Amino acid sequence: MMLEIGKLKIDPPVILSSLSGISDLAFRTISRRFGCPFAFYEMFDYNSILRKNKRTFEIQMKTNDTDKPLGAQLLGNDPEALLETALVLQEKGIDLIDINSACPVKKVLKRKCGAYLLKDTHVFGLIIKKLANGLRIPVSVKIRTGSYTANKSINALEVSKIAEGSGAKAIFIHGRTAEQKYNGQVSYETISAVKKAVKIPVIASGDIFSGPSAKKMFDETGCDGILVARGALGNPWIFSEIKHYLEKGTVLPPPTMEEIKNVSIDHLKMSVELHDERIGIYRMRKLFCRYFSNFPGAKHIRTELTKLTTVKDIMDFLIYELMLP
Ligand SMILES: Cc1cc2nc3c(=O)[nH]c(=O)nc-3n(C[C@H](O)[C@H](O)[C@H](O)COP(=O)(O)O)c2cc1C
Incomplete structure (x- = not known):
């Protein structure tokens, strides 16, 4: 098509x-x-x-x-x-x-x-x-x-x-x-x-x-x-x-948590590079809510992410919070 x-x-x-x-x-x-x-x-x-x-x-x-x-x-x-x-x-x-x-x-x-x-x-x-x-x-x-x-x-x-x-x-x-x-x-x-x-x-x-x-x-x-x-x-x-x-005609499996974490961090870095740290993070907040939805514990991740104001803190949080066992 x-x-x-x-x-x-x-x-x-x-x-x-x-x-x-x-x-x-x-x-x-x-x-x-x-x-x-x-x-x-x-x-x-x-x-x-x-x-x-x-x-x-x-x-x-x-x-x-x-x-x-x-x-x-x-x-x-x-x-x-x-x-x-x-x-x-x-x-x-x-x-x-x-x-x-x-x-x-x-x-x-x-x-x-x-x-x-x-x-x-x-x-x-x-x-x-x-x-x-x-x-x-x-x-x-x-x-x-x-x-x-x-x-x-x-x-x-x-x-x-x-x-x-x-x-x-x-x-x-x-x-x-x-x-x-x-x-x-x-x-x-x-x-x-x-x-x-x-x-x-x-x-x-x-x-x-x-x-x-x-x-x-x-x-x-x-x-x-x-x-x-x-x-x-x-x-x-x-x-x-x-x-x-x-x-x-078949549905692909959803992305893994590791993929979501990596892609959202890449997105954050690009957003901050394009705008600046304050605006880049501000614009990402509504998108983080979408990246991190529909799985157990997602609400906690979203709530924490709205409090963080530097790329380093967000990355540290995501890497620690979503560390695979
Ligand atoms: C955050 C957001 C921003 C949008 N901005 C525009 C826009 O600038 N121009 C436009 O034609 N439509 C805009 N739309 C409408 C979408 O193009 C679309 O027609 C509408 O959301 C319905 O499609 P959906 O149900 O797949 O979201 C926007 C929609 C959303 C949710």
Whole structure:
């Protein structure tokens, strides 16, 4: 199975989502180690690029030769400014630009960005047209099934056709409304209807936490690819698990405690190198909670880890606490 977006070939057809506050170079490097074939930067707000924010350029934009292919998702509603931003990223060698039309956060909706664009389909179309005409690299959109759960605002079909007609080369769709945020059932029916309504690839998102749930998404919707989000938090093994399950139909054994310890320590070191010790550890705290879950004694490990403030203390704790008999 292979996903093709313009000239990009993604095999297996599994993509790591843009994850705000999470998908930095350290996170992407760990995900790629386990076979993630395409990853996104953390979402860029165009203001931070156009105003040449130092942190955005020196840390958020940091990448390397093995961190490829790589996509960038943009938040905004001004076609001109979005194109200007996308051109900066295209110059840096990015492979795909995605327009966020899915973020349900109140302050984003207030700025008429993110999922607000599902209601303002005129501006939505203008943005895609502007970028599709102005860039060499493919442009995609990330949408939800609609704004509200009431039937008349489930407009993913209409929005997808506008995206395709305006020049988008792929559609990412989270199978929930903006109102649902991350709760409630994923609508496989809506994703399936979108897949039937457009010719460009449809990449489906929602509750992909394992090989079987990945397969279910393909089977239920006929989608061309899937987007992994929460399932990758503290669980980079999900990429090898999904690949194995799609190919062989069997579930790989979970990682051993030794593997979890080693990978999480590598992740911590990269996070601290990218940011600094304070921010690197702060960002890792929520991921440690995911790395260390679902086994006896995990709660104690998580509680202790939130108290430690240096890499040395965290490593000493993990090595001592998880010492194999
Ligand atoms: C911590 C976190 C950050 C996210 N950041 C973004 C983002 O920047 N852009 C985006 O399009 N979606 C973002 N999402 C949404 C995911 O792409 C995805 O659509 C959603 O989580 C549903 O998939 P899941 O059930 O597999 O997590 C984020 C989700 C989480 C949990």
